[in-house]
Each structure stands twice: as structure tokens, then as C-alpha cells.
Amino acid sequence: xxxxxxxxxxxxxxxxxxxxxxxxxxxxxxxxxxxxxxxxxxxxxxxxxxxxxxxxxxxxxxxxxxxxxxxxxxxxxxxxxxxxxxxxxxxxxxxxxxxxxxxxxxxxxxxxxxxxxxxxxxxxxxxxxxxxxxxxxxxxxxxxxxxxxxxxxxxxxxxxxxxxxxxxxxxxxxxxxxxxxxxxxxxxxxxxxxxxxxxxxxxxxxxxxxxxxxxxxxxxxxxxxxxxxxxxxxxxxxxxxxxxxxxxxxxxxxxxxxxxxxxxxxxxxxxxxxxxxxxxxxxxxxxxxxxxxxxxxxxxxxxxxxxxxxxxxxxxxxxxxxxxxxxxxxxxxxxxxxxxxx
Amino acid sequence: xxxxxxxxxxxxxxxxxxxxxxxxxxxxxxxxxxxxxxxxxxxxxxxxxxxxxxxxxxxxxxxxxxxxxxxxxxxxxxxxxxxxxxxxxxxxxxxxxxxxxxxxxxxxxxxxxxxxxxxxxxxxxxxxxxxxxxxxxxxxxxxxxxxxxxxxxxxxxxxxxxxxxxxxxxxxxxxxxxxxxxxxxxxxxxxxxxxxxxxxxxxxxxxxxxxxxxxxxxxxxxxxxxxxxxxxxxxxxxxxxxxxxxxxxxxxxxxxxxxxxxxxxxxxxxxxxxxxxxxxxxxxxxxxxxxxxxxxxxxxxxxxxxxxxxxxxxxxxxxxxxxxxxxxxxxxxxxxxxxxxxxxxxxxxxxxxxxxxxxxxxxxxxxxxx
Numbered sequence: 001x002x003x004x005x006x007x008x009x010x011x012x013x014x015x016x017x018x019x020x021x022x023x024x025x026x027x028x029x030x031x032x033x034x035x036x037x038x039x040x041x042x043x044x045x046x047x048x049x050x051x052x053x054x055x056x057x058x059x060x061x062x063x064x065x066x067x068x069x070x071x072x073x074x075x076x077x078x079x080x081x082x083x084x085x086x087x088x089x090x091x092x093x094x095x096x097x098x099x100x101x102x103x104x105x106x107x108x109x110x111x112x113x114x115x116x117x118x119x120x121x122x123x124x125x126x127x128x129x130x131x132x133x134x135x136x137x138x139x140x141x142x143x144x145x146x147x148x149x150x151x152x153x154x155x156x157x158x159x160x161x162x163x164x165x166x167x168x169x170x171x172x173x174x175x176x177x178x179x180x181x182x183x184x185x186x187x188x189x190x191x192x193x194x195x196x197x198x199x200x201x202x203x204x205x206x207x208x209x210x211x212x213x214x215x216x217x218x219x220x221x222x223x224x225x226x227x228x229x230x231x232x233x234x235x236x237x238x239x240x241x242x243x244x245x246x247x248x249x250x251x252x253x254x255x256x257x258x259x260x261x262x263x264x265x266x267x268x269x270x271x272x273x274x275x276x277x278x279x280x281x282x283x284x285x286x287x288x289x290x291x292x293x294x295x296x297x298x299x300x301x302x303x304x305x306x307x308x309x310x311x312x313x314x315x316x317x318x319x320x321x322x323x324x325x326x327x328x329x330x331x332x333x334x335x336x337x338x339x340x341x342x
Numbered sequence: 343x344x345x346x347x348x349x350x351x352x353x354x355x356x357x358x359x360x361x362x363x364x365x366x367x368x369x370x371x372x373x374x375x376x377x378x379x380x381x382x383x384x385x386x387x388x389x390x391x392x393x394x395x396x397x398x399x400x401x402x403x404x405x406x407x408x409x410x411x412x413x414x415x416x417x418x419x420x421x422x423x424x425x426x427x428x429x430x431x432x433x434x435x436x437x438x439x440x441x442x443x444x445x446x447x448x449x450x451x452x453x454x455x456x457x458x459x460x461x462x463x464x465x466x467x468x469x470x471x472x473x474x475x476x477x478x479x480x481x482x483x484x485x486x487x488x489x490x491x492x493x494x495x496x497x498x499x500x501x502x503x504x505x506x507x508x509x510x511x512x513x514x515x516x517x518x519x520x521x522x523x524x525x526x527x528x529x530x531x532x533x534x535x536x537x538x539x540x541x542x543x544x545x546x547x548x549x550x551x552x553x554x555x556x557x558x559x560x561x562x563x564x565x566x567x568x569x570x571x572x573x574x575x576x577x578x579x580x581x582x583x584x585x586x587x588x589x590x591x592x593x594x595x596x597x598x599x600x601x602x603x604x605x606x607x608x609x610x611x612x613x614x615x616x617x618x619x620x621x622x623x624x625x626x627x628x629x630x631x632x633x634x635x636x637x638x639x640x641x642x643x644x645x646x647x648x649x650x651x652x653x654x655x656x657x658x659x660x661x662x663x664x665x666x667x668x669x670x671x672x673x674x675x676x677x678x679x680x681x682x683x684x685x686x687x688x689x690x691x692x693x694x695x696x697x698x699x700x701x702x703x704x705x706x707x708x709x710x711x712x
Contacts, residue, residue, distance in 0.1 A: 041509065067508070067509055068509065070505065070540075072536060073532075073535055073536055073539060075498075075532040075535065075536060076532075077495075077498045077528065077529045077532035077533065078498050078501060078532045078533060078535070078536035080498070081495065081497070081498020081499045081500075081501060081502055081529070081532075081533060082498060082499075082501045082502035082505055082536065083502060084498075084499050084502055085487075085498070085499040085500055085501060085502020085503035085504070085505070085506065086502040086503065086505055086506035086509075087502070088480075088482060088487065088499075088502070088503060088506075089482075089502070089503055089506035089507065089510065090506070090510075091505075091506040091509060091510070093502075108492055108495060108529070109495055109498065109499070109529070112490055112491075112492050112495065113490060113495055113499060116490075118694055118695065118696070118697075119473060119694050119695050120470050120473055120474040120478060120479065121469060121470045121473075121474065121478075121479040121480050121488065122694065123480055123482065124697065155695045155704065156695050156696070158696070158701075178700075179697045179700070180696045180697055180700075180701075210700075210701070257696075257701055295707075
């Protein structure tokens with residue numbers, strides 16, 4: 001009654017740790033949390049028998065039943081609203097947006113209900129709202145969104161986005177255990193990327209929300225970034241190393257609340273900063289980070305903070321257009337050389 | 343017989359009109375329905391809640407004129423019976439999510455007038471500590487989840503409450519209140535559709551009070567009765583005289599019983615009338631001449647109920663006066679308590695966005711204080 005049922009095909013339980021892609025790491029994390037805590041449940045479109053559009057929830061229905069794996073109509077208001085109401089009752093929803101682009105259809109309930117309940121009357125909503133985000137995969141204006149900037153200006157929502165399989169598992173577990181609503185963005189380009197496959201610990205672990213990670217240590221220049229752009233930054237850093245430039249890459253991991261101490265520590269170390277992200281430049285998170293650095297570490301800077309981000313257009317479909325839209329490794333190289341010359 | 347979705351669900355879906363509004367007989371004034379399971383002491387308790395609702399609101403108007411209320415005052419004058427009668431049919435463990443004109447339902451769920459006064463006056467002792475207005479708060483222990491200003495949103499939220507209750511094996515039902523205006527929202531549709539699909543025990547009480555701010559119902563919807571919308575969800579519906587507190591109780595009691603036994607969602611349309619404007623500042627210039635006066639003189643829910651109690655000899659006039667006097671004393675005491683509350687400390691604004699044992703309060707930035 002509550003969820004589409006499936007016949008025949010049965011998906012195996014994911015391993016406890018072991019080799020995992022970023023997607024498998026998220027699936028492991030959700031699975032383990034559902035085993036650990038009977039109040040955790042999954043809700044979304046096609047999350048049951050089909051296992052989700054990208055198969056993040058594959059096998060959960062067989063294991064946990066249709067009381068805890070709930071297929072909804074095509075209704076983001078139902079998904080978000082139900083997660084909120086269940087949260088008030090002490091149940092923890094892991095709610096899926098089929099693509100993060102559709103978060104706009106749940107925007108009202110996220111920003112006005114989920115985000116404000118604790119502040120308004122002390123009622124916390126322990127829910128995770130997750131889904132595939134990101135461009136660079138030729139999916140056009142409605143399946144490529146990076147949504148973080150829509151929510152940064154709303155107090156009450158935590159935002160995380162992992163760039164490694166280890167972080168993906170640790171952050172989904174931390175998000176599920178967090179007492180407040182967490183937006184968990186998954187870059188779809190990273191889901192099955194072979195080079196992100198890594199050995200995960202068999203033991204339970206979390207990655208603390210609010211803590212950035214140094215993806216690469218360096219002394220000359222900081223690139224502050226997150227998500228798939230971490231790979232772009234690392235590729236540029238390798239290239240720049242040949243030119244004698246020692247680049248540090250900070251992977252934010254959490255976008256709200258920002259790890260200001262980590263950002264400022266890196267700035268004070270290198271004195272030159274590029275902020276790199278996929279979403280459009282105007283009103284993007286890069287402006288917030290640049291302003292924070294200007295306010296709190298101005299005396300430490302040897303050059304202006306540069307923002308590298310997408311141009312101010314929707315995400316175009318055709319490869320040459322999308323490549324023009326997105327910041328590329330070559331853009332990072334050019335920006336780094338400009339800063340190095342200061 | 344050819345099978346269809348309706349027969350497969352085994353449910354006879356339609357609009358019940360047993361308690362729909364009726365014209366009074368020749369030379370008679372409107373009273374309330376005589377068929378009821380309510381005992382005399384319960385009937386008197388209903389009267390107490392009706393008076394409490396009206397008099398709390400009257401006190402709020404006075405406090406507002408004394409500039410003690412910070413925001414607007416929203417009245418349910420003339421439609422108190424809907425909120426009181428429907429909420430009274432619930433069990434203590436059941437939930438409500440009211441709208442601004444359902445103060446009566448909030449009071450029936452056990453919220454005290456002092457909490458309402460403190461909220462309106464933006465006081466520190468109010469349930470939201472001055473962070474939100476009027477009935478925008480909640481009390482999970484008493485089954486009350488306050489609304490937000492965005493109409494329709496509470497329907498999907500309530501589906502989550504009921505899904506959780508199902509997972510927790512708690513046999514509760516819930517009422518979500520909505521109006522002829524709020525039913526125009528996408529959230530209303532998405533929420534009720536989901537509730538119907540999941541067969542959740544959700545009673546939607548749709549108050550047809552003729553106006554959403556200034557917009558008449560004819561500009562909100564093309565249906566004549568809001569109950570007709572139930573057909574789109576394949577759920578049963580009833581039309582009730584929203585100014586007949588006994589009818590409101592009976593319709594809701596039956597719907598709640600069905601829902602508790604697994605029948606799923608139910609739409610109750612209550613026909614009533616909003617006699618004051620959207621809030622007290624509203625001059626109601628859009629209302630045709632004489633309309634408000636007609637409802638006041640011929641279809642006031644408290645007048646009708648007093649007539650009913652007296653005609654059926656459930657109470658004497660003296661008894662009703664005594665109940666009202668007790669209500670007024672409670673209001674005096676609670677209002678004094680709320681007035682004695684301090685305003686919130688300014689720095690309290692920074693607390694409580696997140697669990698502050700994990701994320702520090704959002705104080706003003708140090709960089710501006712150096």
C-alpha cells in the first residue's frame with residue numbers, strides 16, 4: 001500500500017566499509033543508519049522498488065519494508081512537508097530530491113518550515129534533504145543545478161557537499177544524526193567516478209559537519225572550493241607545481257555553517273586566494289567567502305581575492321556551451337598565474 | 343459489473359449533507375442540531391470554549407487599542423463554532439494544525455489564554471519567547487502544531503505527523519484547518535493528495551467563510567461547495583453548518599472514528615462567515631452593505647447555541663452568565679500575567695537557529711564591534 005513493490009530482483013546489502021564509490025558510500029551510510037536507528041526512514045520519488053533514479057536507495061525497500069521506505073507522488077511539497085511533520089514526531093527522514101533542481105518545488109517548506117521551526121518555538125526538525133546536484137554532465141538547465149546559494153541566506157539550514165567517498169559516508173551519517181535540518185548535495189559527476197573509489201573503514205565513523213578539509217597542502221596560494229571543483233583545483237595544482245607554485249586546496253565539505261577558522265588559517269598561510277565554485281558567480285557562495293576574507297584577514301592578503309565561477313546564465317546543454325559556462329582547469333591556471341605575479 | 347477505481351477501493355465516496363446549513367422554519371430563529379451524543383456537562387463545556395474564544399479575542403482588540411499588541415489582531419468573530427466544535431471531537435492524543443481564525447481549536451487543545459496574550463504582546467514569557475506572532479507556535483504534548491503564514495503548507499506537514507504516528511504505532515488522527523482561500527494553494531493539493539494515497543487519518547476542515555482577505559470565494563474557486571474537491575482525491579466529504587457547534591462536533595466525531603479505523607482522509611466543509619476583516623485594520627469596504635449585519639443578527643454561533651441550551655433546558659440564563667463570568671476572570675488573570683512578562687532580552691535574538699551546543703548563537707559579528 002505504501003510503496004511500489006518489486007518482484008524478482010533483490011539488491012545486496014552494501015559492504016561495511018571496503019572499496020566504495022562516492023555513491024556506494026552514501027548508500028552504505030544510509031543503510032547503516034537505518035540499521036542502527038529505527039527512527040530513520042527514507043522518503044522520495046521512486047526510492048522504493050526502483051531504488052532511486054541513481055540507485056542510492058537500492059535495496060532499502062527489501063531490507064526495511066514499505067513502512068520505512070516511502071514512495072511519494074511527484075510532489076516535493078509532500079516530501080519536504082512529510083519530513084518536517086515526521087521530524088516533529090521524533091522520526092528522522094532521509095528525503096530524496098530526484099535531482100536537486102527540483103528542490104525549488106519544495107523551497108517554501110524548506111525555507112519557511114524546516115529552517116524556522118526550532119527558532120520559532122524550539123521544535124527541531126532532524127531531517128536530511130539530499131539529492132544529485134551539479135553540472136558538467138550535459139544535462140541542461142533543469143538537471144544541473146548547484147543550489148547552495150539559494151539556501152545560504154536562510155538561517156536554519158545546514159548545507160554539506162562531499163568530494164570524496166570517505167566524506168560522503170561520514171557526512172551522510174553526521175547529517176542523519178544531526179538534530180537540525182541538513183541539505184546534503186551529491187555531485188552526480190562524482191557518483192561513480194572510478195578515481196574516487198577508495199577503501200572505507202569497516203568501523204562506524206562520521207565526518208563532523210562544519211569542518212573543512214585540506215585536500216592539498218601548499219604555501220603559495222589557496223584555492224577554496226568544494227564538490228566536483230575540488231578535482232579541478234587539484235588538477236590545476238599539479239600543473240602549477242611544475243611552474244614552482246605550491247598550491248593549497250581547501251575542500252569546504254560544509255557550506256553552512258562555513259568553517260571560517262579553516263578558511264582564514266589558509267589565507268594567513270598563503271596570502272593569495274582563489275574561490276572556485278560551479279554555480280553562477282553573482283550572488284554565489286564565492287562572494288560570501290571573499291567578503292569574509294576581506295573583513296577578517298585583509299592585512300594578510302598580498303593580492304585581491306579572485307572568484308572563479310560559472311557565468312551568469314542558466315546551465316546550457318550543448319558541450320561547447322557548457323564548457324564555456326563552467327570554470328575550467330585552464331581558468332584556474334590563468335587566475336593562479338595572475339595572483340602569483342602580484 | 344464493470345470494475346472501477348471506486349468499487350475497487352470499496353469505499354462509497356460522496357458528500358454527506360446530514361448537517362448542512364438549513365433555513366429556519368417560519369417565524370423561527372436558527373438553533374443547533376438536536377441529535378447529539380454530547381452529555382449536558384460537555385455541552386456546557388462547549389459553551390465555555392465559545393465564550394472563551396470570543397472574549398479572548400475581544401481582550402486582544404482592547405490590548406491592541408492600548409498599543410500593547412505589537413502586530414495585527416486576527417478575529418474569528420462569527421465563526422468560532424467551527425473551530426471549537428471540530429476540535430472538541432478529538433481525543434487528547436490527537437493533533438490539530440489550525441489557521442489564524444481557529445483560536446477556538448487551540449484553546450480546546452488546552453493552550454491557555456496567557457500564552458496567547460503573551461504571544462500577541464511579543465513577550466519573553468510567550469511560548470515563542472517573542473520570536474513569532476499570535477498562534478504561530480506549537481505544543482507537541484498537547485497535540486497542537488501552529489501554522490505558518492504560508493497557507494496550505496501545514497497539510498503536507500501533517501501528513502508527516504501521521505506517517506510518523508503510523509510508524510510509531512500510535513493510533514491518532516489529526517485535523518488540518520484550511521479556508522476557501524488556502525485551498526487555492528499547491529501545497530494544499532499536494533498534501534491532501536499524498537494523505538489520500540497513503541490513507542492517512544487526516545481530517546481537513548475547510549472553512550468557507552466567504553472572504554480570503556478581500557477576495558470573495560467566487561474568485562478563489564469555481565466549485566460551489568469546497569467539499570466537491572474531495573472527489574479529486576477519492577475521499578469522502580461532508581458539508582456542515584459551521585455556525586452550529588453541535589453539528590460541527592458530530593460531523594467531526596464520525597469522521598474521526600472512520601479515520602481511526604483506517605478509512606483514510608476526510609474533507610469537512612464548514613459553511614460560516616467572517617464578520618471582521620482580515621485583521622483589525624481592514625475596513626471591509628469590499629463587503630456588500632447589510633451582509634455583515636445579517637449574519638450578526640440571524641446567524642451568530644453563540645446566540646444560536648445559547649438559544650439551543652435554553653430551549654432544551656440544558657442551562658438557565660443564570661448558568662450561562664455564571665460560565666461567562668468565570669471565563670472573564672480567567673482572562674483577567676491570564677492577561678495580567680502576560681502583561682507582567684518582560685520583553686525579551688535583545689541578545690536572545692541570536693539563539694536557537696540551530697542546537698547551540700553544536701553551532702554557536704548567531705551573535706553580531708565581532709568585526710563590527712572592534
